[in-house]
Amino acid sequence: MVKLVLLLDRRWSGGVFTHSIGLLLSALALKKIIEERYGKVEVGLYFITQEGDFSKFYKGDFDQLYEKYLEGNIKEIIKYVTNNIYKKPSNKMSLDRLIDELSRDDIDFKIFGNLGSFLFNPLGEKHNLDKILNRSNFVMTVHSEFAGDLLTDIYEVIVLNPYASEYVSIKTRKKIEDLFKRRLEKGYTDEYVAKEVIGILNDLLYGNDIDSIIFNVKKGFLKDEFRKYINLMSKLKEGYIIFPTYILYEQTNNLLKSLNKYGLNLFIKNPIVMHEPMYMVTLERAYSKEVSIYKESYKEIYKDTDKVWLLYSGRISLERGSNELLKLYEDLIREGKKLGLIIISDNIDEDSEFYKKILELADKYKGVEVHLYGKGFGNSLHEYTLYYIGLLKSLGELKNTIYINPTYLESYGLATIEALMFGELITIYRDISGLRELKEKGYLNYKLSFKNYQELKDKIIKVIEDIKNGKYDSYINKDQIEKLKKEVDPEKIAEKYEEIIYRYLESRSAEKEIIGNKKEEVLAVT
Amino acid sequence: MALDDVVKNAFAGISTDVSLGQQVYNELINSISDILQTTAKEIEMQLDPKVNKSLKYTIEGFSINSTKNNINPSQLYGEMVNKYKQNIFGNSTFSNIYLLSTLYIRALKKLGYPDPITGRREIVTRQERENAQIIANITGELLAESLYQYYNSIGKNVTKSEIMANLDKYASALYSEYSGVINQIGSYIISKTPNISLLESSTRLMSALNEMFLSAIERFISTMYSKLSIPEVISPILNALGQRGFYEGIFNEIARKVGSYISQASYQPQQEGSQQPTQVQQQTLMGQQSTPQWQAQQVQNQSRQPIYLNIPQPTVIKSSL
Numbered sequence: 001m002v003k004l005v006l007l008l009d010r011r012w013s014g015g016v017f018t019h020s021i022g023l024l025l026s027a028l029a030l031k032k033i034i035e036e037r038y039g040k041v042e043v044g045l046y047f048i049t050q051e052g053d054f055s056k057f058y059k060g061d062f063d064q065l066y067e068k069y070l071e072g073n074i075k076e077i078i079k080y081v082t083n084n085i086y087k088k089p090s091n092k093m094s095l096d097r098l099i100d101e102l103s104r105d106d107i108d109f110k111i112f113g114n115l116g117s118f119l120f121n122p123l124g125e126k127h128n129l130d131k132i133l134n135r136s137n138f139v140m141t142v143h144s145e146f147a148g149d150l151l152t153d154i155y156e157v158i159v160l161n162p163y164a165s166e167y168v169s170i171k172t173r174k175k176i177e178d179l180f181k182r183r184l185e186k187g188y189t190d191e192y193v194a195k196e197v198i199g200i201l202n203d204l205l206y207g208n209d210i211d212s213i214i215f216n217v218k219k220g221f222l223k224d225e226f227r228k229y230i231n232l233m234s235k236l237k238e239g240y241i242i243f244p245t246y247i248l249y250e251q252t253n254n255l256l257k258s259l260n261k262y263g264l265n266l267f268i269k270n271p272i273v274m275h276e277p278m279y280m281v282t283l284e285r286a287y288s289k290e291v292s293i294y295k296e297s298y299k300e301i302y303k304d305t306d307k308v309w310l311l312y313s314g315r316i317s318l319e320r321g322s323n324e325l326l327k328l329y330e331d332l333i334r335e336g337k338k339l340g341l342i343i344i345s346d347n348i349d350e351d352s353e354f355y356k357k358i359l360e361l362a363d364k365y366k367g368v369e370v371h372l373y374g375k376g377f378g379n380s381l382h383e384y385t386l387y388y389i390g391l392l393k394s395l396g397e398l399k400n401t402i403y404i405n406p407t408y409l410e411s412y413g414l415a416t417i418e419a420l421m422f423g424e425l426i427t428i429y430r431d432i433s434g435l436r437e438l439k440e441k442g443y444l445n446y447k448l449s450f451k452n453y454q455e456l457k458d459k460i461i462k463v464i465e466d467i468k469n470g471k472y473d474s475y476i477n478k479d480q481i482e483k484l485k486k487e488v489d490p491e492k493i494a495e496k497y498e499e500i501i502y503r504y505l506e507s508r509s510a511e512k513e514i515i516g517n518k519k520e521e522v523l524a525v526t
Numbered sequence: 527m528a529l530d531d532v533v534k535n536a537f538a539g540i541s542t543d544v545s546l547g548q549q550v551y552n553e554l555i556n557s558i559s560d561i562l563q564t565t566a567k568e569i570e571m572q573l574d575p576k577v578n579k580s581l582k583y584t585i586e587g588f589s590i591n592s593t594k595n596n597i598n599p600s601q602l603y604g605e606m607v608n609k610y611k612q613n614i615f616g617n618s619t620f621s622n623i624y625l626l627s628t629l630y631i632r633a634l635k636k637l638g639y640p641d642p643i644t645g646r647r648e649i650v651t652r653q654e655r656e657n658a659q660i661i662a663n664i665t666g667e668l669l670a671e672s673l674y675q676y677y678n679s680i681g682k683n684v685t686k687s688e689i690m691a692n693l694d695k696y697a698s699a700l701y702s703e704y705s706g707v708i709n710q711i712g713s714y715i716i717s718k719t720p721n722i723s724l725l726e727s728s729t730r731l732m733s734a735l736n737e738m739f740l741s742a743i744e745r746f747i748s749t750m751y752s753k754l755s756i757p758e759v760i761s762p763i764l765n766a767l768g769q770r771g772f773y774e775g776i777f778n779e780i781a782r783k784v785g786s787y788i789s790q791a792s793y794q795p796q797q798e799g800s801q802q803p804t805q806v807q808q809q810t811l812m813g814q815q816s817t818p819q820w821q822a823q824q825v826q827n828q829s830r831q832p833i834y835l836n837i838p839q840p841t842v843i844k845s846s847l
Contacts, residue, residue: 083535297837300598342840349616362845371840378611379604379838383778387837 001040003107004030004501006062009114010081011050014315015276015414016114016143021081022277022490023113023141027062028069028077029494034501044107046098047086048117055121057098060086074286078279078385095122103131109501110138115232115241124228129235136238136269137508139500141276145248145411146229147194147255148183150201153222155180168210176200184319184408187432188247194254195261201226202262230259233266240270240500244412245437249273272500277490280418284389294390295397302398306338307369308464309401311425313344313415316354321406321430324453326357328404331457333365337464340369342401344388349376392423399472402463403427406456410434420444421485426467426475428459443484445475529566529742529779533559536772565749569742573783581734585787588731591724602718603788604839606711606732607781612841613707615774620700622768623676626669627700629744633662634694642698643705660751661744666693668761704740708733735784739777746776 006027008020024045031041045060060080068076080086093101102110110132118124123132158168158176179193179200189197204212205223233256243249249271256266284291302309310329316322329341348354355372362368373381373391381388395401403419403426410416413434419425420443429435431449438444448463450456466474486492537559575582592599615621635641636650636658650658670693674686689696712729719725750760767773 079535083538085535085538087538294837297600300601301840350612358843362843366845368843368845370843372843373838373840376612376616377608377841378616379608379841381838390837 001042002034002038002109002501003042003044003104004109004111005044005046005102005107006111007046007048007102007113007117008060008081009048009117011048011055011120012114012116015412016116018279018414019141019143019276020113021078021279022488022493023111024065024081025069025074025077025279025282025490026277026494026497027111028066029491030497030501031062031066032069033494033498037498044101045086046093046101048121049084049087055123057093057095058086058088058091059093059101060091072286074282078283099123099128099131103134108137109504111497112138112140115140115142116144118232119225119228124225124232126231129231133235133239137504138239139242139272139497140239141242141244142248142252143244143411145189145251145255147197147251147258148189148409150222150226151176151179151183151189151193151197154197154200154204172200187408187430187436189251189254191254191257194251195258198255198258198262230264230266233259234264236266236268238269240272240504241268242272242274244274244276245434246273247433247437248411251433272496274493274496275484275487276412276414277493278414278417278421278488279490280385280389280422281485281489282491283385284422287386291386291389291393294387295393298391298394299398302395302400307340307400308338308467309340309342309395310460311342311344311395311401311403311419312405313403313419314405314407316343316345316348316352319408321408322354324406324456325404326354326361327453328406328457328460329370330361330365332460332464333361333367336367337461338367339464340371342371342373342395344373344381346375346380346382348372348374352376388418389422392419392425396423396425400467401425402460402467404456404460405429405435407435408432413438416444417484417488420481421488424476424478424481426463426472428456428463430456442477442480445477448475529570529776530563532772532775532779533562533566533746536767536770536775537562561749561753562746565745569738569745570783573738573780575787581738581784581787584727584731584734585784587727589788591721591727595719595721595724597719597724600785600789600837601839602728603731603785604837606714606728607735607785608839608841609711609714610707610732610735610781611774611777613703613710615777620703622765622773623669623672624700624703625743625768625773626665626672627697628704628740629661629665629747630669630693630697631701632740632744633658633665634697637662639694642701657744657748660757661747664747664751664757664760664764666690667757668765669693669697671761671765704736708736731784735781738780738784742776742780743773 004027006024008024009016010020027043027045031043034041043062043066045062045065047058047060049056049058065077065080068074068080112118118129122128155176159173159180175196179196183189183193186193201222205226206212236256243252249268253268256268259266310325312322312325314320314322325341329339332339358368358370358372362370373379375383381391401423403416403423405413405416405427407430410430410432411434413429416427416429416435416438420427426448427444428448428450429439429444431439431451435444436449439446439449448459450459463475466472572578573581575585588603589599592602614624617624631639631642635648636654638647640647670686670689673689673696674684677684677689708729711732712725715725715728747760747764750763751757754760
């Protein structure tokens with residue numbers, strides 16, 4: 001009997017949220033694989049959620065989900081997580097009980113869906129980490145880049161906050177602004193930025209000047225979280241740490257190097273770079289007929305082939321480059337291009353500035369047609385993901401859409417991968433961290449990356465012309481897309497988890513054997 | 527997802543809210559959750575056009591009028607549902623307040639007060655009046671609390687008793703959001719087509735949907751009261767349900783069900799005329815005939831799921847030039 005535990009972090013929106021569903025599907029597939037090959041598996045499932053200001057903990061019913069998995073009822077499994085069905089009073093557990101259950105000696109291997117699970121709650125306290133991560137029998141996934149997140153926090157408090165700007169020294173503000181700018185220009189956090197961020201943070205958290213006082217009033221909690229983060233980093237010498245991209249691994253390493261300058265000895269012993277499991281792949285496979293009906297319905301809306309559509313999916317914000325997207329659309333419409341714009345975003349509504357700007361464009365120019373999908377308009381495509389897959393597939397089949405990702409910061413590029421896999425859409429993207437890596441691996445077309453606005457505009461104009469001349473397919477590499485689909489398939493990723501677990505279990509039994517032999521030798525000598 | 531699922535899921539969420547107190551969880555939540563799931567099933571039956579003839583004719587009228595105007599009925603229905611949701615649920619701060627105000631005013635009307643907009647009075651049965659009294663008590667309490675919290679959050683100094691004293695006036699002002707949404711949908715239809723029959727059948731359909739939604743919520747409140755006749759306890763439960771998107775979930779399910787009947791209605795003429803299977807049937811049949819066992823299991827699962835063609839429609843902004 002193999003005993004596993006799985007801890008899923010449901011406190012964050014975006015990638016971590018989506019990853020938890022994919023990882024759950026991988027864990028279900030993992031149980032199937034191990035049971036077919038080796039024997040019985042028991043999996044303890046746990047969730048962290050946010051209720052008010054506090055993290056709360058729940059135990060899930062893995063066996064019930066496994067039955068549904070064997071029946072092929074993927075929708076029910078997803079609903080169990082997204083509709084918070086696990087949140088029953090009888091499933092609720094105290095922090096102490098969770099720690100006890102995660103620390104049990106009879107657990108063979110532990111899977112933590114998010115390295116950040118140990119932050120913003122007491123799990124990251126040293127005594128708790130020592131109990132939970134007491135051996136190297138665990139795997140954790142890193143999603144975000146901590147130095148970059150810290151820089152954003154510092155930038156918000158010191159540079160953007162008008163109150164702080166009256167008191168904080170010009171020197172500190174300038175330094176933070178320069179670092180922020182450098183990070184945006186480079187598209188990732190390099191070693192220099194990581195080192196400087198740690199230096200500034202150290203001064204701000206532990207200094208006595210006005211800068212530090214302001215920072216501690218606004219972000220004082222970071223002192224605790226920073227301490228927990230270092231506790232956690234000291235555990236990376238054991239266990240297996242998964243990064244979705246090499247660049248994220250490199251950035252985490254840069255941060256550790258910067259911290260080591262303060263007398264620490266932090267390093268990652270077993271880094272693994274592999275894609276994140278994407279639940280939409282399993283969903284599409286299980287409900288392909290239903291998707292195909294939605295696809296046909298969306299084709300009815302977008303079959304006007306005279307027009308080329310630009311598609312953007314994600315948050316509307318400055319760092320996501322959405323303002324440049326609108327500027328691009330305005331410039332192209334002004335130049336008389338026949339273009340439509342589709343925006344899929346759950347963070348805009350009729351009161352948002354972005355929406356008002358679109359109305360202004362429609363007033364100002366001929367030929368504007370913008371389609372909006374999102375919670376704020378009552379037509380979110382993410383509430384029932386099959387609709388979203390249907391739309392992507394319809395646009396792909398009509399061969400009249402360009403997916404644009406103008407973001408300045410992207411550790412992985414989930415939405416881009418979705419557009420590529422389900423829609424096989426021509427994808428134009430900024431040449432930054434996570435996306436650059438997808439380019440280097442050959443998933444994104446190398447001709448379609450851009451570094452600045454002019455390059456984006458020139459490339460879009462060329463692609464529009466090529467689409468009109470029937471050259472849509474010349475931008476699509478179907479073999480690579482198929483390969484990517486396999487790499488993010490939760491069932492394929494389950495195979496990789498199985499390898500990691502058995503690598504660990506084998507090393508442990510080899511270790512036991514060596515210890516056993518040594519004991520025998522000692523006995524023989526005495 | 528069925529209506530009873532919406533109830534079940536929403537309750538799974540509130541059953542963990544410590545602010546309600548452990549005693550409330552154990553003694554009330556489970557029993558109320560069960561009885562509401564039963565109510566949800568009953569309401570769902572009323573959404574079936576085979577049972578509800580009035581809904582059947584409303585749907586048929588809408589489908590025929592849309593098709594005559596070369597407008598895809600499912601698409602138009604999706605657009606109208608978007609408009610409705612945008613107005614009613616789009617404002618996260620106010621959506622629960624709009625709903626409570628509307629429920630409160632509907633109850634007051636049944637108790638003999640005139641409609642704040644039309645001035646009309648309703649004639650109702652004794653039973654309806656008794657139910658209305660319960661709903662007015664519960665929603666009134668909750669509305670006053672919600673408004674009090676809202677004004678506090680924006681730094682306006684007002685006591686709960688002051689709000690209570692003028693609650694009908696606050697509610698009358700906020701009631702217009704629900705009463706006005708059908709007119710907005712009407713003006714949207716008129717912007718698309720000059721056809722008055724389509725305008726009438728569209729607004730009739732959306733009024734029916736609005737009515738089904740509001741009566742479903744009223745019925746849930748009455749059912750809760752029948753189980754536990756203490757408005758002070760029902761109010762926080764309703765409040766907690768509202769914060770977890772319960773009302774929108776109920777609306778989505780009702781809208782989705784009606785949408786599926788519209789899709790069926792618009793496919794029927796083809797099926798009857800040519801004796802050909804519909805698109806949905808064709809795909810299910812193909813799946814069952816040609817797939818291996820493992821996939822066939824999945825196809826069976828798919829065919830058990832209701833297939834809805836009322837996909838979310840885009841909110842469109844176009845140049846008027």
